[in-house]
Amino acid sequence: MKIIERLLFFMSWTIIIGLSAYFFLENVGVYFTGYRSDSYINNPIWVSAHLIGGTLALLTGPIQFSKWIRNKYLNFHRLTGKVYIIGAFIAGLSAIRLSLISSCLPCRVSLFILAVLVLFTTFSAWWCVKNGNIKAHQQFMVRSYICILSFVAVRIGGIIPLDFLFGQIEDPTFGRTVNEYFFSFVPIICGEIFMIWIPTLKNIKRKTSRNKAGR
Numbered sequence: 001m002k003i004i005e006r007l008l009f010f011m012s013w014t015i016i017i018g019l020s021a022y023f024f025l026e027n028v029g030v031y032f033t034g035y036r037s038d039s040y041i042n043n044p045i046w047v048s049a050h051l052i053g054g055t056l057a058l059l060t061g062p063i064q065f066s067k068w069i070r071n072k073y074l075n076f077h078r079l080t081g082k083v084y085i086i087g088a089f090i091a092g093l094s095a096i097r098l099s100l101i102s103s104c105l106p107c108r109v110s111l112f113i114l115a116v117l118v119l120f121t122t123f124s125a126w127w128c129v130k131n132g133n134i135k136a137h138q139q140f141m142v143r144s145y146i147c148i149l150s151f152v153a154v155r156i157g158g159i160i161p162l163d164f165l166f167g168q169i170e171d172p173t174f175g176r177t178v179n180e181y182f183f184s185f186v187p188i189i190c191g192e193i194f195m196i197w198i199p200t201l202k203n204i205k206r207k208t209s210r211n212k213a214g215r
Contacts, residue, residue, distance in 0.1 A: 013062065016149065020058045022159065023152040028055055043101065050094035056087025057148045064141055085126055088144060091151070092118035106177040114184045118147040139195055146191045153183035 028051045060080040063069055070077045095115035102108045125140035156162065157179055165182070169175035 017062060019152050019156070020149075023155060024055060024058065026158070027051070027155070043098065046094045046097045049090050050098060053087045053090025053092075053094060054148065054151060057084055057091055057145075058087075058152070060084040060087065061145045061148060064145070085122055088118055088122040088148060091148065092116075092122065095151075104173060104176050104180070106173065107180045110177075110180045110184045114147060114150055117188070118144065121147055142191060142195060143188065146187050150184045150187055153187060154180055156183065 031048075031051065060083045063080045064077065064084060066077075092115045095111060095118065099108050099111035099115055102111055121140050121144040125137050125144055128134075128137035128140055162179065166175070166178050169178065
């Protein structure tokens with residue numbers, strides 16, 4: 001069982017890091033080669049801030065979840081954690097501004113909500129660790145990183161066709177809207193299911209078994 005869990009863990013992080021690398025090359029790296037989109041030309045400061053903040057969060061995010069680094073190099077873990085928080089705040093604040101001027105009008109609401117969630121979960125993670133609640137800190141860090149990865153996940157459609165999820169949508173604006181809402185909020189719900197719902201049910205089952213055994 002442990003071998004399967006380790007394999008799934010390795011595969012999951014491989015996919016996450018691979019998608020993050022794709023996002024960086026396709027959406028950040030191109031700007032170093034001189035490419036400029038309309039959104040960049042009209043809002044260079046906000047787009048640059050979003051790209052820089054998102055890059056910092058994506059690069060330092062996986063480090064926060066490494067038990068080996070956390071146990072062996074606690075100071076490095078804390079330093080990269082501060083960099084992550086700064087990056088997430090920059091990405092979140094700039095995303096709020098960009099959500100107000102997005103070319104996809106129906107997507108503005110989902111982007112705004114996601115940006116607020118990035119700020120809230122990241123602040124909560126910082127607040128919890130400052131007050132010594134490590135478990136809550138870890139949970140909010142997971143939520144924060146899921147929100148950050150949502151900015152990456154919405155671009156999965158550029159890698160593989162998603163007709164098997166949404167069907168064949170002819171209207172490009174409607175297709176983009178469905179994609180934005182799905183990858184903005186479904187990952188958060190899945191995170192809550194694995195992090196809160198399932199452990200809660202397991203605890204209830206264990207307590208029920210103990211009560212029956214004690215009778």
